[in-house]
Amino acid sequence: MKAEDFLEKNEVREMTILSQLISHHGSISYNDMLDHLSVSKASLENDLESIKSWTATSNQCIAIHYDGQTINLKLGDEMSLLQIYRRYLDQSVKTKIITFLFKYQKFTITQLAQKLAISESSLFRKIKELNNYLKEFNIKIRNGRFDGEELQIRYFYFQFYYYIEDKRKLLSQFTSNQLTQTIQSLENYLKVTISSENKQKLRIWLIISKMRITIKKLQTDYLRNQMQPYLKDPLYHKIQVMVFRYFSRYSIEVDEGEAMLHFAYLLAFSILSENDFHEYRLLRDRHAPIASLDTYIAETIIIHFNYRRLPYMLEREMYYHLTHMHTLLYFFRGDIEYYDETVFIQEKQPVGKTLNPFAEKLLETSTWKFDNQMERQKSLLTILLSKYLSLLVFITSKMTKVLQVGIDLKLDDLYKETLSELLISKIRPLNGVHSERYVSHKKYDLILTNETQHDSDQYNEARVYVLSKILSSYDMRNIQRILQELNT
Amino acid sequence: MKVVIIGASFAGVAAALETRKRHPKAKIVLLEKQTTLAYIPNGLHLYWRNEIADLNEARFITEEQLEESRIDYYLEANVKKINTSQKIITYHYFGKYEMIAYDKLIIAAGSKQLSEKIKGSAQESVLKYKRYEEAEAALLKVKASERITIIGGGQVGIEAADLLSTQKKKVTMIESMDYIMFKYLDEDMIQPIQRKMIDRGIDLKLGKTVSTIDAVSDHEVNVHFADDSVTSESVIMSVNVRPHLPFLDTHIAQHTDQTIAVDRYLRTSIKDVFAVGDCIQLSGPDNDQVYIPLINNAVRTGIVAAANLNEPELEFKGSLRTIGTNVFGYYVASTGMTEGESLFSNHKVKTTRQKIKLTSLQNANTVTVKWIYDAETHVLLGAQMISTVNILEKINTLALAIETRQTIEDLQQKDYFFHPSYTQMIATTNLVSWMGERVDGDEG
Numbered sequence: 001m002k003a004e005d006f007l008e009k010n011e012v013r014e015m016t017i018l019s020q021l022i023s024h025h026g027s028i029s030y031n032d033m034l035d036h037l038s039v040s041k042a043s044l045e046n047d048l049e050s051i052k053s054w055t056a057t058s059n060q061c062i063a064i065h066y067d068g069q070t071i072n073l074k075l076g077d078e079m080s081l082l083q084i085y086r087r088y089l090d091q092s093v094k095t096k097i098i099t100f101l102f103k104y105q106k107f108t109i110t111q112l113a114q115k116l117a118i119s120e121s122s123l124f125r126k127i128k129e130l131n132n133y134l135k136e137f138n139i140k141i142r143n144g145r146f147d148g149e150e151l152q153i154r155y156f157y158f159q160f161y162y163y164i165e166d167k168r169k170l171l172s173q174f175t176s177n178q179l180t181q182t183i184q185s186l187e188n189y190l191k192v193t194i195s196s197e198n199k200q201k202l203r204i205w206l207i208i209s210k211m212r213i214t215i216k217k218l219q220t221d222y223l224r225n226q227m228q229p230y231l232k233d234p235l236y237h238k239i240q241v242m243v244f245r246y247f248s249r250y251s252i253e254v255d256e257g258e259a260m261l262h263f264a265y266l267l268a269f270s271i272l273s274e275n276d277f278h279e280y281r282l283l284r285d286r287h288a289p290i291a292s293l294d295t296y297i298a299e300t301i302i303i304h305f306n307y308r309r310l311p312y313m314l315e316r317e318m319y320y321h322l323t324h325m326h327t328l329l330y331f332f333r334g335d336i337e338y339y340d341e342t343v344f345i346q347e348k349q350p351v352g353k354t355l356n357p358f359a360e361k362l363l364e365t366s367t368w369k370f371d372n373q374m375e376r377q378k379s380l381l382t383i384l385l386s387k388y389l390s391l392l393v394f395i396t397s398k399m400t401k402v403l404q405v406g407i408d409l410k411l412d413d414l415y416k417e418t419l420s421e422l423l424i425s426k427i428r429p430l431n432g433v434h435s436e437r438y439v440s441h442k443k444y445d446l447i448l449t450n451e452t453q454h455d456s457d458q459y460n461e462a463r464v465y466v467l468s469k470i471l472s473s474y475d476m477r478n479i480q481r482i483l484q485e486l487n488t
Numbered sequence: 489m490k491v492v493i494i495g496a497s498f499a500g501v502a503a504a505l506e507t508r509k510r511h512p513k514a515k516i517v518l519l520e521k522q523t524t525l526a527y528i529p530n531g532l533h534l535y536w537r538n539e540i541a542d543l544n545e546a547r548f549i550t551e552e553q554l555e556e557s558r559i560d561y562y563l564e565a566n567v568k569k570i571n572t573s574q575k576i577i578t579y580h581y582f583g584k585y586e587m588i589a590y591d592k593l594i595i596a597a598g599s600k601q602l603s604e605k606i607k608g609s610a611q612e613s614v615l616k617y618k619r620y621e622e623a624e625a626a627l628l629k630v631k632a633s634e635r636i637t638i639i640g641g642g643q644v645g646i647e648a649a650d651l652l653s654t655q656k657k658k659v660t661m662i663e664s665m666d667y668i669m670f671k672y673l674d675e676d677m678i679q680p681i682q683r684k685m686i687d688r689g690i691d692l693k694l695g696k697t698v699s700t701i702d703a704v705s706d707h708e709v710n711v712h713f714a715d716d717s718v719t720s721e722s723v724i725m726s727v728n729v730r731p732h733l734p735f736l737d738t739h740i741a742q743h744t745d746q747t748i749a750v751d752r753y754l755r756t757s758i759k760d761v762f763a764v765g766d767c768i769q770l771s772g773p774d775n776d777q778v779y780i781p782l783i784n785n786a787v788r789t790g791i792v793a794a795a796n797l798n799e800p801e802l803e804f805k806g807s808l809r810t811i812g813t814n815v816f817g818y819y820v821a822s823t824g825m826t827e828g829e830s831l832f833s834n835h836k837v838k839t840t841r842q843k844i845k846l847t848s849l850q851n852a853n854t855v856t857v858k859w860i861y862d863a864e865t866h867v868l869l870g871a872q873m874i875s876t877v878n879i880l881e882k883i884n885t886l887a888l889a890i891e892t893r894q895t896i897e898d899l900q901q902k903d904y905f906f907h908p909s910y911t912q913m914i915a916t917t918n919l920v921s922w923m924g925e926r927v928d929g930d931e932g
Contacts, residue, residue, distance in 0.1 A: 181776070181832065188831040210744055216604045231714065244664050245828065248671055249778040250745040250769070251730040255605040255664075256697050 001133040001379060003085075003338040006094045006164055013037060014047050015088055021064075021073040022081055029070050054087075089164050093118060093126050097141075098160055102211060106145040136379055137334035150218040151261050155332055157208045158265075163338040167204060174207040182206060182246070189242045190235070192276040198269075205265055213252055220257035226331055227260045229288040235280050236263045268327040274320045281319060290330050293369050294322040297362055301392070304358060307399060314398050318391065325387050328380070329370055335379040354484060355396065359388040393431070400432030400487055403445040406462070408438035409470070410451045419470050423448065426476060433483060445486055448479065489514045491797065492577060492590035494567050494735075496520035497529070498783050499765025500596035501549055502790030508557045510794060517588065518554075518561040519579055521597075525551055525563060527620040529783070530644055532627060536651040543623055567597070567735045572758045592760050592797045595736075595748060596790060599729035599766035599781050606639070606727075608701035613709050614723045626724070633721035634658060637711045639698050641668035643813055645726035646681070650815045653688050660691040660718045662698055662711065671829075672811050672822035676841060677858055677872045684816040691718070729781050731767045743769060747779060753800040754793040762796070764789035771806035773825040773870060773890075774833040780807045810887045812880035821883035824870030824890045827860050836863040844916050846877065848908040853877045859896065859919045866895040871917075885917045 004012050020036055021028055034044060048066050055062045061076035062084065089095050096116055100107060113120045131140045137156045139148030146153045161167050183199055183206070186192075194202065212218070230236050240259035247254045266272065267290075272280065284291055298318055302310065310318065363385050405427060407420045420437050427435045438447065444462040452466055453459070465482060467475050491507050493500045496518040504516050524547075528534065531546025540546055554561055562581060569578040570593070577588050601616040603609040617626040630636065636652055638645050641663030653659050661668070667675045668682060685692055696713040701723055704710050710717050731747055741749040741757035748763035750756055752771070756763050765786035772778035785807045795802040812821035830837040840859050845852040853876060860870035871886040873879050889899055896919050904915035 178776075181834070184834075185832045214744060214746065241666065242831075245670065246832070248728065249772070249829075249832070250743075251599070251728070251747050251779040251781075252745040253603060253605050253728065253730065255699070257605075 001136060001334070001336055003089070003164055003336055005133045006092045007088055008092070010047060010050065011088050011092065013039070013043075014051050015085060017044075017047055017051065017071070018073065018084055019081060021071060022075070026073045026075070027070060030066075030068065033071060086166060090166065093123075094130050095165060097123075097126060097130065098157075099165060101141065101146065102157060102160075102208075105211070105215060106143075108144055112144075134334075148219065149222050150212065150220050150257065151223045151264060151331060152333055154205070154208050154212060154261060154265075156334070158205055158269075159336040161204050161208070162201070163336050167200075170207060171200070171203060174210075175203060179203060179206060179210075185246070186242065190238055190272075190276070192272055194271060195273060198271045198273075201269055202271055205269070209258075209261070213247075213254070213258070218257060220260065223257065223260050223264065223331065227263075229285070230263065233263070233285065233288070234283045235266070236260070239263050239266070264327065264331040268324055268332060270320070270324045274317060277320050277323070278316050281323070289370065290323060290326045293326045293330075293366055294319055296369065297322055297326075297366060300362065300365065301395065305396065305399065310395070310399070314395065318395060321387070321391050325384055325391075326366060326370075329366060329384060333380065335383045337379050337382060354480065355389055355392045359385055359392055362388045362392075396487075397431045403433050403483055403486055404443065405433060405435035405446045405448060405483075406438035406442065406444040406459075407435060408447055408449045408459075410449065422471060426471065427479070430480065430483060432487070446479075446482060489591045489797070490517070490589065491515070491592045491594065492517045492519065492588060493594045493596055494519050494577070495596035495598050495765070496522075496525055496561055496563075497527070497596065497598050497765070497786065498548065499598070499786035499790040500594070501526055501554075502787040503594045503596055503762075503764060503794045504554070504559045504790075505557060506791045506794035507797065508559060511797070516559045517590075518559060519565040519567055519577070519588075520561060520563050521566050522619055522621065523564055524620040525549070525554070525561060527623075529618045530623075530647075531620070532617045532623040533644075533647050533651060535627070536655070543620065543627065546620075546623075569735050570595075570737050570740075570761075572737050572739050572761055575760070590760075593762065594790075594793050595733070595756075595761065595763040595767055596765045596786075597731065597733060597767055598786075600732045601725050601727060601729050602732065603725065603727055606698050606701060606725075608703075609725060611701070611703065613703055614701055614725055616725045618729065629722050630657075630724075635660070635720035636722045636724060637662065637709070637718055637720040638724045638726055639711065640726040640728070641665070641694075642671065642726060642728070643669060643811060645724070646685075646815045647813060648724055648726060649685065649690055653685075653690055658689070658691075658720075660693065660711075660720065661685070662693045662696050662713055662718075664695070664697045666695050668692075668694070669820075670826075672809065672826065673820065673872050673874075674827045674839075674858065677820075677856065677874055680874060681816050681818050681820065684818070688816065693718075729766060733767065743777075745769070745779060752803045753796040754789055754804055755796065755800070762793040764793045770804070773808050773829070774835070775806065776833070780809050782807070782809065782811065784810065805891070808887050808890055810883060812883055814878070814880075817876060818874050819876070819878050819880055820872075820874045821880050822870070822872045823883050823887040824868070825860055826870055826872070827858075830860060830869070835869060837861065837869060838863045840919055842919070845912050846875070846879070846916060847910060848912045852912070855879045855882075855916055857916065857919075861896055866897060867893050868896060868899065879916070882917055889917070 007015065016037060017033065020033060030041065034041060037044065048064065048071065051064050055064055061079045063074045065072045093116060097112065100112060100115065109120050109123060113123045116123065127141050134140050137152050139146055139152045139156060161170050183194065183202055187194055236259065239262050240256060243254060243259040243262065286292065286295065363381060367381065407423050409416045409420055411419065424435045427433055443460065447459045447462045447464045448467055449464065450467045450470060453464060463482065463486065465479060469475065489511060491514050493503050500518055504518055507514055507516055526547045526549040528546040528548055531543060534540045534546050535543055564582065566580040567577055568580055575590050577590060579586055601618055615626040615629055617623040630652070635658040637660045638649055639662050641661055645661065646668055649659050649661050667678050669678055682692065693713065698711055698713045700712040702710050704719065707721055708719055709723050710719050711723055733746070739758050740761060743749050747769045748756055748767050750763050750768050754762050754764055766781040768789065769777040769779050770785055772780060789804060792802050792804045808824045810823040825833065827837065827839050837860050841856060843854050843856045845854055855873055855875035858872040859868065861868045868886065868890050870890065871883065873883060899918050905911065
């Protein structure tokens with residue numbers, strides 16, 4: 001599901017209006033906005049009215065003005081689009097339903113409708129909408145409580161508190177010495193060091209677990225099934241011992257299921273540092289599903305790029321990331337897509353663009369290996385695809401030697417200067433490429449020129465590309481292709 | 489003043505007696521769900537040990553003693569509801585609902601052996617015998633059984649395994665952790681007992697968690713764990729106990745683990761309502777709040793609550809989880825923090841394990857002692873003992889040392905008597921490395 005699924009249609013539109021205004025330097029004409037939203041002027045007016053009414057109370061952090069011709073937005077220096085987004089999510093009824101459910105574990109329609117000050121029928125409708133989105137997580141709200149695999153319920157809450165609801169609120173409400181001590185104990189038990197950022201993730205997870213622990217019937221059938229190859233896993237064993245010992249100190253009954261939940265979480269959400277993970281990787285069973293998929297994918301990557309082998313530390317890092325991704329795919333269902341900052345890799349970066357088909361192939365391979373049902377998994381797969389892609393970008397950029405490109409244009413001096421600079425700025429976003437105006441006798445990998453050369457030795461061994469039309473997209477595509485070839 | 493106490497086991501009776509001592513004029517009423525008064529939990533073990541001839545003898549106080557103290561008690565009085573706003577308790581008593589008002593209320597309802605995770609654990613053929621009626625039924629069932637499966641290798645489970653294997657029963661013991669009695673002893677200390685258990689033919693299944701129990705016939709039950717199962721005529725549940733408090737009203741605050749939240753005077757979140765015994769968490773060996781359902785804690789909390797009925801006078805000092813028992817020919821005792829548990833604390837601990845002669849004589853018996861102490865300050869945090877002779881009382885000395893925050897060095901200076909037939913140069917409870925045979929450790 002998407003973060004905006006928590007919002008109503010009009011709220012999504014309002015968010016879009018604000019986001020458009022920010023992308024257009026705070027000012028946009030009615031016509032452009034209407035085109036972008038494809039709505040009537042009356043409904044745009046409604047939306048603006050609604051924005052105005054809540055921004056009026058925002059202590060001038062945000063102010064909107066419109067006059068039928070232009071819309072203007074003013075943001076305070078400390079206001080970001082993310083904060084605005086958060087404000088919308090905070091107000092959303094669906095968000096409130098989930099937070100209520102989290103706090104009390106169950107509700108009756110009458111009680112919750114009263115609490116949210118909405119009618120029972122509209123509450124029903126909201127729950128139905130929510131359930132529709134929750135399908136990909138394989139869970140649903142039924143009889144006033146969550147129904148489904150416990151791992152999925154906690155995972156959904158985790159995503160929810162990490163991306164949707166303000167996690168600071170949750171942390172300040174529930175963080176206790178006991179929680180800090182528990183994380184410290186975990187570090188002691190596993191003999192690992194957890195970074196402060198990961199401790200925050202872990203805190204959220206443990207708070208969720210604490211809220212869920214006393215629920216009598218936790219479903220863990222799927223998890224237990226998936227855990228079969230991991231019952232003798234050294235990390236799992238340690239977690240199991242710790243879980244049993246920890247809960248023996250309270251009047252709480254737990255079984256292996258609880259330990260399994262934490263095992264899956266710790267591995268999928270990269271709680272361990274690369275170093276600590278490496279220690280575990282040396283001990284784990286290499287034939288278990290996740291490890292063997294890691295190896296398969298790692299080899300596919302190495303072969304694809306014709307690398308003989310990766311530097312030791314880079315290989316370790318690759319395995320580190322692969323295990324997280326594959327653990328996610330192996331145990332978990334669904335995801336909340338939030339503010340996709342990885343989009344830039346896919347769309348804007350030329351390197352990303354060329355690697356995309358390969359990332360897709362990797363994803364196809366891993367889903368096939370785990371026999372995953374693609375269609376139920378859309379969001380998780382989208383996230384995994386972008387993870388594969390960033391991993392590929394990461395590896396290729398680490399492995400790329402910097403290619404030297406010399407630009408040797410035969411033109412009038414003024415044009416030559418200008419066009420060379422423009423060409424350099426076009427090539428700059430490409431990873432691992434350094435371009436400059438040609439300096440004679442310097443060694444280059446690629447020469448870009450606009451005239452066919454007569455002296456074949458002029459550029460030594462450099463490959464030469466003659467531009468068909470300076471700055472044309474046709475040439476840019478060819479240059480990218482050649483650079484890729486030079487790199488492999 | 490009218491003091492109503494829910495539960496007439498150790499905590500409730502202790503609270504009643506202490507209340508009488510402090511408030512000679514108070515009206516004291518005990519409401520007990522069971523049919524019998526003051527039954528010693530797991531009294532069945534005393535019977536199997538031939539220490540009592542009849543289960544009925546397993547009592548820690550008699551009706552007469554209560555009557556002498558002018559304490560009213562109602563047996564088979566099942567409390568259904570507490571109304572803390574009106575200070576009224578509703579209970580079910582011989583087919584009728586009765587109400588009783590109180591000025592002060594002490595909740596001493598104890599705990600139950602129940603599992604919500606093990607499917608089928610509620611069925612009749614699965615024996616629990618903490619209470620008298622349960623014990624009566626269990627006694628007959630066990631007599632008729634040849635093979636018995638015990639779920640849970642804590643103190644109660646191991647005692648049962650010992651007694652039943654003496655009766656030539658074929659015993660299987662299933663424990664979730666990698667070793668038995670893990671709450672009290674470290675893995676290095678428990679080895680002799682585990683070896684003895686195997687020698688005695690006990691099928692020890694460690695690191696296994698029971699998932700399901702199902703009856704295969706009128707006489708046989710299957711217990712499933714991981715990818716294995718075991719068949720026997722009887723199954724004994726000796727898993728952790730938990731409070732069972734369906735009658736609480738929503739005003740009384742509870743912890744996540746369903747225990748009642750109390751302050752150090754054992755007051756609940758509601759005025760004039762106290763909670764004691766197995767219903768509450770205590771401050772444990774590391775001064776953190778933990779659940780330690782032991783009889784010594786029940787008695788002590790009962791006394792403390794009674795002392796605080798009118799004014800907060802007496803703080804509860806906490807529990808070191810001191811235990812002692814005799815199983816499979818070994819006397820074992822423990823107090824304070826274990827090395828395994830120390831990972832949950834802020835202390836960096838050091839440990840030393842020594843085998844020490846108990847007397848100055850040539851053929852003296854030995855005891856293996858393990859000390860757990862703070863690496864920096866050397867303050868004693870925990871101790872464990874195992875011996876083939878009765879050293880149980882010695883653990884109390886170490887418990888007192890921990891409570892009074894003695895260091896290892898302090899202990900060496902303590903004034904103990906010497907007699908060659910009964911002691912050696914240095915008291916066994918002292919860690920002096922030149923007297924003992926160092927078995928293991930990292931003393932520094």
